[in-house]
Amino acid sequence: MMRGKADIIAALQKEILSLQGYRAEGDSTAVNVGLEAITRSFPNAIFPTGAIHEFLTEAPEHTAATGGFMAGLLASLMQRGGACIWVSTSRRLFPPSLKTFGVEPDRFIFVDLQREKDVLWAMEESLKCGGLAAVIADLGEITFTQSRRVQLAVEHSGVTCFLLRTNPRKLNTIASIARWKITPLPSQLEEGMPGVGFPRWQVELLKVRNGYPGMWKVEWSAGGFVMLPERAVAATAAGQKRKAG
Amino acid sequence: MAKRYVTIWFRYLVTDWMIRHRPGLRKESFVFAAPVHGRMMIAAACKNAEANGITAGIPVADAKAIDPSLHVLDNRHGLEEKLLRTLAEWSIRYTPTAAVDLPDGLTLDASGCAHLWGGEEAYVKEIVSKLGAAGFDVRAAMADTIGTAWAVARYGEGAISIVQSGDQATALLPLHPAALRPDPAVLVRLQKLGFRRIAAFANMPRAALRRRFGEDLLTRLSQALGQAEEFIQPIFINPPYQERLNCLEPIRTAAGIEIAIRRLLDTLCKRLESEGKGLRSAVLKCFRVDGKTVEAAIGTNRASHNAAHLYKLFELKIPTIEPALGIELFVLEAPKVEETEQQQEKLWATGPGLEDAAVAELLDRLAGKAGVGAIRRFLPDEHYWPERSVTPAASLKDKPADGWRLDRPRPVLLLPHPEAIEVSAPIPDYPPMLFRYRGRLHEIRKADGPERIEREWWLDGGEHRDYYTVEDEQGQRYWLFRSGHYNEDQRHQWFIHGFFA
Structure with missing residues (x-):
């Protein structure tokens, strides 16, 4: 009897997830971003596209790390062709560096605006356009209501939205599917080798809708993400393993 | 009805135009x-030069010997044709049929036009005086045939000559044979045989003339006399892409303006579509009751005749249109029109991209609100200097000529201006041990470099830069450089320029 109940609940949960726009397991249109351990914390173990991903940064060093991580994600999102729009008020991104992460920098369109209000408008307009792979908006503040508007646009067009929130005054809840925080980690080289190694980050999933938050170590090498053994972070990740709304 | 033609001869076409542009040359x-x-x-000499015997066709060196103060300007290929085409378009006001007569004339078909100016004399005088006022030294003649008009304009007497209908022979016969426009070789033969006037051979048997001078001269002669037809190739003027909408009652509301824009766009787009064209820019002029004009302009990234999309662009501009007491006339103009690209249906589904029409339309909307300068796409440029290594792309279709470089590390974030930092560096050409940036001390654990980037002396002056990639104790990666060579006395020669991922 108990077994039957659990099955029914699992089936119902799956149905709810599909109603909420998550892709079912084995969907051929799903994008493989190459982060198996991290995608497992999303529902159905599929990296959600056509949703809002929120990235928190505090310092320019973190913004740079987030930019690298995001470019890595975009590389797989843009595999089937497509262009990206990067909306911001104070852009410092250096386009040639994107090539390191496997993206063609000339497929990025940069929209540099004066006011944050315009950034919101431009982001929403861009997200309504189905011809794009992703829209990245560099935005400090966004209210829940504004994020709902963005969410509606995203649901309609299926374009992925990356919100880069630099130093937000208030860390409010917004209608995002995941809240990420990327911080740089010291790179490591073979014993006795000089120089700086491959970029290495600590990837934190602070919030995941219908999923499990966690913390991982990721390195970008040989043109792809490499998950590092998480001996050091496993303990904290296990402690934080709780379901977030 | 008898045909009447006017031929205009610009004696110093190119040089007169130059004087118009640079009055100092007069x-x-x-x-x-x-x-x-x-x-x-x-190739062309001005009036003053010609007075000294300097004419087209002689070497500049000889001309300089005649007049050492002679100015020599570069001849622009195709300039005459362009000028004559413009002048022909201007002369459409005198006749609907105007043709360019290279290298230095215009031919107007004036049949049935002259009476509007009060007679033939007044008609030709009007044209000559208008062109004269514009600075062109012209001679014009009117006759029944193009050949006679041409001959009289160039070889007749006076700036204005009218050959009465049917008088071609009397006007033509005393003129030099060159007036018949024969081949240069035929002309030389005529000269050699002593024919100094057309009258000397015009009445000879045609068979004899044909044997000696060829068919061409005979055709020219009969064309000039009106025995054979001569045709001109009139210029065609594309009617401007413009639509007007008169309003019975002055319009004062946004809804009214919307309807007006929709109607104008519908008719304009229909015409553009039938011609296979699309507009790149459009201007809406609203003429108000109080005599003022309000304008709203839009631009598109690719030629478009999609009325719905263009309407969306204008929709953003409607709040800037101030109707005041009311608008009585709307005029929509498309000053920049291009051929639209034929979209080929694809059998296989590819992903969306920059070629996508939806993206181009989105960028038009963004540009309409934020301005064209706000939207940029970058292509690699052939410079090592970081600030110059990218260049904005001119259009969505531009592709990088050569790929993006991967061999040198470049930071994800680049500061617009390098910021000075305090460092302690051990010995020349070693990366620093510590540096202080914005009050925080960073201890360097790992470093790469230096990568020397020389300043492009032909573009600007200054010191070269030695770039180091460094990583501090927290794993944060920076791009630092030392400006110029190591120098113990000089402080503040270290800068931070970027952040690596």
Whole structure:
């Protein structure tokens, strides 16, 4: 009897997830971003596209790390062709560096605006356009209501939205599917080798809708993400393993 | 009805145009010259130069010997044709049929036009005086045939000549044979045989003339006399892409303006579509009751005749249109029109991209609100200097000429201006041990470099830069550089320029 109940609940949960726009397991249109351990914390173990991903940064060093991580994600999102729009008020991104992460920098369109209000408008307009792979908006503040508007646009067009929130005054809840925080980690080289190694980050999933938050170590090498053994972070990740709304 | 033609001869077409542009040349003696077989030959000479015996076709060196103060300007290829085309378009006001007569004339079909100016004399006088006022030294003639008008304009007497209907022979016969426009070789033969006037051979048997001078001269002669037809190739003027909408009642509301824009766009787009064209820019002019004009302009990234999309662009501009007491006339103009690209249906589904029409339309909307300068796409440029290594793309279709470089590390974030930092560096050409940036001390654990980037001395001056990639104790990666060579006395020569991922 108990077994039957659990099955029914699992089936119902799956149905709810599909109603909420998550892709079912084995969907051929799903994008493989190459982060198996991290995608497992999303529902159905599929990296959600056509949703809002929120990235928190505090310092320019973190913004740079987030930019690298995001470019890595975009590389797989843009595999089937497509262009990206990067909306911001104070852009410092250096386009040639994107090539390191496997993206063609000339497929990025940069929209540099004066006011944050315009950034919101431009982001929403861009997200309504189905011809794009992703829209990245560099935005400090966004209210829940504004994020709902963005969410509606995203649901309609299926374009992925990356919100880069630099130093937000208030860390409010917004209608995002995941809240990420990327911080740089010291790179490591073979014993006795000089120089700086491959970029290495600590990837934190602070919030995941219908999923499990966690913390991982990721390195970008040989043109792809490499998950590092998480001996050091496993303990904290296990402690934080709780379901977030 | 008898045909009447006017032929206008611009005696100094190119040089008169030059004087119009540079009035300082009016008193000077100048020529246009172009290289022919390695020699500079005069292509056109001005009136003052011609008075000294300098004419088109003689070498510049000889002309300089005649007049050492001669100015020599470069001849522009195709300039005459362009000028004549413009003048022909201007002369459409006198006749619906105007043609360019290279290299230095215009031919107007004036049949049934002259009476509007009060007679033929007044008609030709009007044209000549208008062109004269514009600075062109012209001679014009009117006759029943193009040949006679041409001959009289160039070889007749006076600036204005009218040959009465049917008088071609009397006007033509005393003129030089060159007036018949024969081949140069035929002309030389005529000269050699002593024919100094058309009258000397016009009445000869046609068979004899044909044997000696060819069919061409006979055709020219009969064309000039009106026995054979001569045709001109009139210029065609594309009607401007413009639509007007008169309003019975002055319009004062946004809804009214919306309807007006929709209607104008519908008719304009229909015409553009039928011609296979699309507009790149459009201007809406609203003429108000109080005599003022309000304008709203839009631009598109690719030629478009999609009325719905263009309406969306105008929709953003409607709040800027101030109707005041009301708008009584709307005029929509498309000053920039291009061929639209034919979209080929694809059998296989590819992903969306920059070629996507939806993206281009989105960028139009963004540009309409934020301005064209706000939207940029970058292509690699052939410079090592970081600030110059990218260049904005001119259009969505531009592709990088050569790929993006991967061999040198470049930071994800680049500061717009390098910021000075305090460092302690051990010995020359070693990366620093510590540096202080914005009050925080960073201890460097790992470093790469230096990568020396020289300043491009032909673009600007200054010191070269030695770039180091460094990583601090927290794993944060920076791009630092030392400006110039190591120097113990000099402080503040270290800068931070970027952040690596």
